Amino acid sequence: MPDFCAAYGCCNHRCLETRTRGITFHLFPKSRERRRKWEVALRRDGFAATDRTLICSEHFKTEDFDRTGQTVRIKDGVVPSIFSFPAYLQRSVAIRSTTTSRQLEDNLPMDLMPDAIKAKLQQALVRQRKLQREKSNALRREKRAKNNMQALLEELKEKNLINEELKDRLECYSDLPVHLLSRQGVEYTKAQRDFALTLHLHGPKAYNYLRETLHIHLPHPSSMQRYSI
Template sequence: MPDFCAAYGCSNRRSLKTRARGITFHLFPKSGKMRRQWELALRRVDFVASDRTLLCSEHFRSEDFDRTGQNVRLKEGVVPNIFNFPAHLQRLVATGNTTTSRRAEDNLPMDLSQDVPKPDVGATGDRSLSLKWQATDHLYALPACPKAIKAKLEESSAQLRKLQREKSNALRRENRAKMNMQALLEELKEKNLINKELKDNLECYSDLPVHLLSRQGVEYTKAQRDFALTLHLHGPKAYHYLRDTLHIHLPHPSSLQRYSSLALQTIFS
């Protein structure tokens, strides 16, 4: 039975496609307190998680994960906080005490947080909301001093470079996930392009560095040639699917004939 993400409006399920996109799935915490925090974060009426209930990685921040081991794990005490709720589940908060507000304030330059009016303790909700809008208008105003403008620009540029690095790292992780031989074999089996026997025979090549196959001009190793010969001989449709559809840089069929001739010469010499 497929494993689906339990978040509102999320259609991700555990499959080859989500694994290729770098999406991981995580069980709800076993402890009662943390599990209850996760359940409340989903904002689903009378929702109670089971021992098999999952959330996908798209509902957590990148810094919530521990990627030091072989498996991607969540850090201790992490609570999901990235959701796409409809309007009736959105919460209107007048003060700046939410997690999103604190994250936004952390990204603002320090000199822009001065002189921001704060709501009185005994103020009404309308008064608090009004002060919030005043603070927002003030924060978006440009400083009058040219040095302050330059400092703000430099800080914004540094933040942009940081986001670009994070995006680049995410793309590299996604490409590594896609360029996994085990994932390719699973996809071929799922599409009925190879049978179980052939898949089992090709398991010995599961640690083959597929990313090297995408580099033009790189000499194929013996393991790569043997893999190509075996797949082309027993699963030609699968071979052409990898080469023509997924654009994996496998040897041309004419090169395979040359490899076969050289192998026969070696055997009978």
């Protein structure tokens, strides 16, 4: 069974294609403290690495590697830092928190300020509230999109149609719509084909359940013979 990268949204796994692209795979540190730093960097809820958990080289900077020997190694103290997180997992630009803004409004003697400064402060507070609302709305949208796929995987796990290992492997496709195609006749994307092939190879019962019971528009098994991961 291929080894997959544990990073959020990454579908890289050990195969001829990734080897040709120069992608290397690295085990999580054995040190509990260093391993915890890597786990936190991935920002996956409830995620805990095992002694076989891997992360690929695409999540490290060029200077993070030691290439002096025959084996490419990660330098001591390095933490993976290159990811493509959805909006709700990205760290926001440092701005005043809502609490701080309220304190600022409550504590500043507004009546003693010049009108120009007062107007600028009011405008800044309005902009800050708007950014907070936009951030909250984006977070809710992203959570709904992710929870739909997460709920689907959880359902398959609860019905014993997939095991925990396969569930973790399929989480890298969590940004795909639950219904892979909105209408028939549209060509599958590579990510959609990889998802379908991975599930069919390692969880055929789950594949049939999605296709026949939930009526999710997955490729017919006979058509996947021309796909390859």
